[in-house]
Amino acid sequence: MTIKLFTDSSADLPKELIQRYDIEVVPLLVIDGDQQYEDNVTLDPADLFRGMREGKVYKTSQISYQTLYDRLKPYAEQGQSCLYLAFSSELSGTYQTGVMVKNDILEQYPDFELEVLDTKCASLGEGMVVLKIAELAQQGKSMAELLAAASFFARHMEHIFTVDDLKYLLRGGRVSPIAAFIGGILQIKPILDVEDGKLIPIEKVRGRKKVFQRMIEIIRERGVALDKQTIGISHGDDLEGAEQLAAMIREAFGTPEIVISMIGASVGAHSGPGTMAIYFLNQEWNAVS
Template sequence: MSIQLIVDTGSDLPQHVIDENNIEVLPLVVHVNDEEYYDKETIQPSTLYSMMKDGAVPKTSQVPPERMKSLFEELASKNQPAIYLTLSSELSGTYQTACLVRDQLVEEGVDLDLTIVDSRSASLGYGLIAYYVSQKIRDEKTDTEQVVTYTNTLIDKIKHIFTVDDLEYLVRGGRVSKAAGFVGGLLKIKPVLHMEDGKLFPLEKVRGSKKVLSRLMELIDERGSQFENQTITISHADDLTRANELKAMIEDQLNVKNVMVNTIGCAIGAHTGPGTLAVYFLNGDPDTE
């Protein structure tokens, strides 16, 4: 029996990738204007970004344990082996809760073949790992141990580079320290950030949007390698124009296999804010250790 891959909405995968690869998706929760929503189910990114531009201050919480429990029990009833790749445990409690829910079910005697892996990634960096893993699972000869080993290899290779219009959203949500919130919007200075060990860190400051795109290209070239066998992913928060500009630059300047673009979902966008642009790639071939 083929392995069922599970992700949460922090992966920001395009729906066609989810459908084509039979990926199960669990929703993170968004709290805004005293209402609670399930990401991508009862609220869409465009709605959230409009609310944020009008002054709303959203918060998020992990995938509800009852949603996990229901899915895990369903898998067990079908004797379905599964791998749940979660949003970085440094950004969400989803990984820890999933482990607790699984362990409780096992203690209750439920026969559950479920491996839970912390992606140490976010948005389409996390989604890119899931995309590659879903392709690996298509090989019927691949067992769970082999898929998990492959997943961890990808986690070690993944690179996240992104820019935001204003660090205030990340500071407010505790995703970066207050000391990092030093950028003045009036100066048109754009902060560039990256991810290490599942955490977000400011990297540098760049003046002007055009220079940001050029600098992102330089960082891709510096930090990645073997692009000819890769899919590079771009995610954006209500900024498709710049996302497509970056896509065109990547296709023009790098010998890349494919470029995938998608909107940043509510769970991530609630913290990064409108205007965020991010790119994700590997330092190495996805199919070699």
């Protein structure tokens, strides 16, 4: 019996891949005034981005303890081993909720094999880790093998992204009001990274074309075996931009497969429309496995 994979909706995985690998996705919550929605269940990301362009301000909340408990309990009753790969603990309380659920459910089902891993990743960066582990799970790898691989992929998954408007990062306290104001006037776009689960600004570039060019340069500087690995791109309701970036990656590196997905509502509420992100490995798994 293969190990059942769980993740949360912040992984921003395309639906066809979720279905292909039979991944259980638990939704984070998105709040619009007095309305509460489940990410990608009762709120479509495209509707969220449309609302943001119209001036709506959304808030988010971690996954519900009860929802996760109820989703895991049937597997505990069946004796089906489960691995939950969680959103970065530096950006959400979702991982901590997972640990609480694990501790409580094991009190009732002490023989249940359940592990919870903090990926320290976000959006499709988390999703790319999940996909790699899903492939290994289908090969019948043990829990110990999956945990070791997940730790490696999470540690070496690069997140390079830019946002179209700094005001969304301003709301989250990621940039200063002065930086957001000047950025808006001068069309300065930040390039950011995720390091140890935290968002880190690394550069500022003027103009979208130059941002894309610099992102390609960063991939070249940091990536390995780019002509062999799968690269991920997630976007804030800008498929045309994502496909343009994918074409640049294929031309530069001969990358065989690129996964493109729209950023989900729980992440998009903080990054905003027009966000563009690239995810790739900076070390080869086979070199250490």
